[in-house]
Every structure is written in structure tokens, then in C-alpha cells.
Amino acid sequence: MSATLLIKNALTVRGDGSEPETGSVLVDTEAGTISACGKSAGDGTFVYDAGGAYLFPAFTDIACRFSDPAHAQRDSIATASAAAVGGGFLNLACLPHQSGEPVTLRPASTPCRILPVIPVSDPSGIDAEKPAVYTDIPSPVTDPGKLKSIMLACRASDSLFIPACLDRGLASDGVMRGGRTAKLLGLAAIPESAFLLPLVTALILSAETGCRIHIPAVSDAESVSLVRQAKSRGVPVTCGTSPLYFSMTDNDVFYYGGSAKVIPPLGTRRDRESVCEALSDGTIDCISSLHTPLTKPENCQELKKCLFGASGFDTAFSASVTYLLKKNIVTPDRLAALLAVNPAKITGRKAGITPGAPADLVIADTDAETVVSSNTMKSKSVNTPYLGMTLTGCVKAVFSGGVRVF
Known part of the structure; x- marks a missing residue:
């Protein structure tokens, strides 16, 4: 008889439009899948x-x-x-290194699944026989043809393409979005055209080719x-955003x-409000961490010399709980769709809490408060x-295939 895990007294959120349900989930830990769920899921070995x-x-x-292996001082694979x-993230579609190499490492010491995102600069780099995820990050293809x-x-090849949506020539040496703050700080601005022109191009080409883009x-x-x-x-486009864009200006x-x-x-504030509205109405499909670790010397200096990026996994x-759920911008079910169900579907994976689904699960307290620090x-x-801020919501436990990994 297979060993089983019973997770009881849980408020289950499926991310499929249904209401959260209090009950239990029974997991077959040998198969790594969910056996049953509901108020009478059965008994478990554990x-x-x-x-x-x-x-x-x-x-x-x-x-x-x-960042590892090129910049392990920022973050090692382990950290x-x-x-x-x-x-709560078990599946990671890591964007390619600045060198252009895809991230494919999966040490035995980590339960994370790395979903390869393959950099491509011309059609010859695409495998016609195998669906995959491709991108022109970090070297945007500027020739529309x-x-x-x-x-x-x-x-x-039924593959997904992630366009860079950045015109480096227009962005030039810009530091931040143009506006009052940029003028006040005397910083070079990044014009909207640097992002909007390549976005329009990607959307038009997606419509013409039928290529799925994210x-x-x-x-x-x-x-x-x-x-x-x-x-x-009807353009086959999905999109995501990061917490900084719905919490800050x-x-x-x-x-x-x-x-x-x-x-x-x-x-701007208008931009932030638009992102929040799009998260609520379904225009934005998912939330990503946009995790980009940097060392203090790279991050704590004259602003125009700082590298772009913010740490996001933690x-x-x-x-998301603090700025979306607690402000009633999204429901718990919608949050599950944004963080789990939709991004899994976009990358060709299954996610959900139903019999037969992978037992990849997160237990979370949406009321617990934490002061963000280097210790947390x-x-x-x-x-x-967010360093020094009090945020609401924390992950209490994570199960991969029914095995607790956090």
C-alpha cells in the first residue's frame, strides 16, 4: 500500500473560479499526485x-x-x-544569463524545476520538432523581418516566444521613467517609446503569424x-507583471x-492603477517575481551607476497579499490563478488541486505580518x-510531489 499524506483543515484555493473550500487533500506520496480532496478525502499515513x-x-x-555561475556573489543556485x-515557487522559467546562455541547472539539493527559456537570434535556433520556450532576451532582435x-x-513548432520588448537605442543611458521625479533628481529618462514600439511590433507580428507570445x-x-x-x-498574447508595478510608482x-x-x-500612479485593474479583470494573466539579485556595491551607489534589478523571490x-488581496483588488481564487494556474498553463504545465494533479502545494497564512529584513x-x-516594510502574508509550508520541501 502506498504511503499517503493527508493535509487537513485547509482552505483550498484552486484558481479555477470556484470558491475556497475548507476540507482535506489526500496525496499519494509515491506517485506524487493528489488522490482525493474535499471534506471526506480519507485517511493518510502522515x-x-x-x-x-x-x-x-x-x-x-x-x-x-x-546569477550563478557567472555572478554567484549575487545569489548562488542554493540561495x-x-x-x-x-x-512558494517550485517552477521557474529563468530568463537567460546576460551571456546569452540559458539556465538549465537543477542541482539535486533543490526541489525547484528549471523550465529552460532558450535565447534565439534567428529562426535556425528553433527546434522544429519540439515545443519549447524561446526569447530574444537579453539581446533584442531589432529587425522586424x-x-x-x-x-x-x-x-x-507550437512554441512560446517571449519578446524582449525593449529598444536599447531609444532607452540609451536612461535611468528611470520620464516625469517629475526624474527631473527633480536630474536623471536621464527612458522614453515610453523604448517599450511601446517593440511591444506594438510584437503584437502585430503575433497577430500575423499566430505565434503565442508572452x-x-x-x-x-x-x-x-x-x-x-x-x-x-484574438491575438494569442499573454502577459505578466511584478509586485513592484502594482505597489510602487x-x-x-x-x-x-x-x-x-x-x-x-x-x-506613475495612473500606471499603477491600470496594472491593478488589469490584474483584476484578467488582462494580466500572471504575477512573476522578476527576481534580479544584485550586490550592495552594484545597488547602493550613485543612481545612474546602479544596475537595474530587484530581488523578488522572498x-x-x-x-501580492498586501497590495492586492488585502485591498480587495483580487480574490484568493484569482491570486491562485495569477501565481500558479495561469503561468503553469502558459508554460505547458499542469497546476491545480484536483485528483490526479501533481501534489505541488503551498500552505500560506494571509494574515501573518513580517518585517522584511536580511534575516527574513x-x-x-x-x-x-520592501526592506524594512511590514508585509502581510507568508508561506508556511511547501510540498513537491507530496514531499515537504519547506
Whole structure:
């Protein structure tokens, strides 16, 4: 007889539009799948009492970065994986290194599943026989004709393409989004055209080719509007955002300096409100951490010299609870869809809490408060504007295939 795990007294959130249900989930730990769920799921060899906490499907991150091996001083595979798992993320679609190499490592010491995102600069780099996830990050393809050829090849292989949506020539040496704060700080601005022009190009080419595309970091009102319109026309586009874009504005760069210097840059209050609305109405499909660890020397200096990026694995869930769930912008079910169900579906994986589904599960307390500090973060890098803030919501336990890994 197979060993089983019974998770009882859990408020189960499926992310499928149903209401949260108090009950139990029975897991076959040998098969790594869910056997039964509901008020009478059965008995288990082992029992975990959730104590009324929420039970979510494990989270999938479509936009994150690992620094190891090139920059292990920022985050090692071990510390980044610990931060991801502690934040509820078991599946990571890691964007390629700056060198252009895809992240494919999966040490035996981490339960994280690395979903390869393959960098491509021309159609010859696409495997016609095998669906995969491709991107032109970190070296955007600027020739629309070549980009169209890449998308046609992706469409032929039923692959997903993640466009960089960044014109480096227009972005130039810009530090933050143009506006009052940029002028006050005397900083070079990144024009909206640097993001909107490549986004429009990607959307048009997706419509023409039928290629599925995913925009990883929608951050402003204009981008939200463009994606919403494209979806209404049947363009096969999905998109995500990061907690910084629904919790902060460009004014926060004044207070948090390099920790708030991200790409895309933080927007205005109107941009933040548009992102929140899009998360609520379904225009934005998922939330990603956009985890980009940096060392203190890289992050704590003159702002124009700081590198772009913020640490995100440790705070993505709690920031989502604090700024979305507690403000009634999303429901618990919608939050599960944004963090778990939708990103898994986009990357071709299954996520859910139903019989037969993988027993990849997260127990979370949405009322617990935590002061973010270097002691509470598992990432080696603490380059986050949330440092010192009190955030609500924390991950209590994580199960991979029914085995507790956090």
C-alpha cells in the first residue's frame, strides 16, 4: 500500500473560479499526485494540519533570473532556490544569463524545476520538432523581418516566444521613467517609446503569424491598453507583471534609490492603477517575481551607476497579499490563478488541486505580518525596496510531489 499524506483543515484555493473550500487533500506520496480532496478525502499515513490556512497550487515564475555561475556573489543556485521555494515557487522559467546562455541547472539539493527559456537570434535556433520556450532576451532582435521569421518558426513548432520588448537605442543611458521625479533628481529618462514600439511590433507580428507570445513585465497604462486591445482581437498574447508595478510608482525611486531601479522602470500612479485593474479583470494573466539579485556595491551607489534589478523571490507572495488581496483588488481564487494556474498553463504545465494533479502545494497564512529584513530573506541579495516594510502574508509550508520541501 502506498504511503499517503493527508493535509487537513485547509482552505483550498484552486484558481479555477470556484470558491475556497475548507476540507482535506489526500496525496499519494509515491506517485506524487493528489488522490482525493474535499471534506471526506480519507485517511493518510502522515498528517499535516493546516490549521485553517490557505492551500494553493505551487507557484510558477515566468520571469526571474539566476546569477550563478557567472555572478554567484549575487545569489548562488542554493540561495536563489531557497528563496524561490520559501516564496512558494517550485517552477521557474529563468530568463537567460546576460551571456546569452540559458539556465538549465537543477542541482539535486533543490526541489525547484528549471523550465529552460532558450535565447534565439534567428529562426535556425528553433527546434522544429519540439515545443519549447524561446526569447530574444537579453539581446533584442531589432529587425522586424527577422523577428517575424522567428515567430513563424515558433508557431510551426507550437512554441512560446517571449519578446524582449525593449529598444536599447531609444532607452540609451536612461535611468528611470520620464516625469517629475526624474527631473527633480536630474536623471536621464527612458522614453515610453523604448517599450511601446517593440511591444506594438510584437503584437502585430503575433497577430500575423499566430505565434503565442508572452509579455513578461507589463508596467504602464499604455502597455495594458495595447495588450487588452490585442486580446479582444484574438491575438494569442499573454502577459505578466511584478509586485513592484502594482505597489510602487516612480516617486519611490526618490526614497529607495537603486533598490527601485528596475526595467521596465516604475510608472506613475495612473500606471499603477491600470496594472491593478488589469490584474483584476484578467488582462494580466500572471504575477512573476522578476527576481534580479544584485550586490550592495552594484545597488547602493550613485543612481545612474546602479544596475537595474530587484530581488523578488522572498517578497512576491507577501507583496501580492498586501497590495492586492488585502485591498480587495483580487480574490484568493484569482491570486491562485495569477501565481500558479495561469503561468503553469502558459508554460505547458499542469497546476491545480484536483485528483490526479501533481501534489505541488503551498500552505500560506494571509494574515501573518513580517518585517522584511536580511534575516527574513533567503536570497543572498537584499536589493528590494520592501526592506524594512511590514508585509502581510507568508508561506508556511511547501510540498513537491507530496514531499515537504519547506
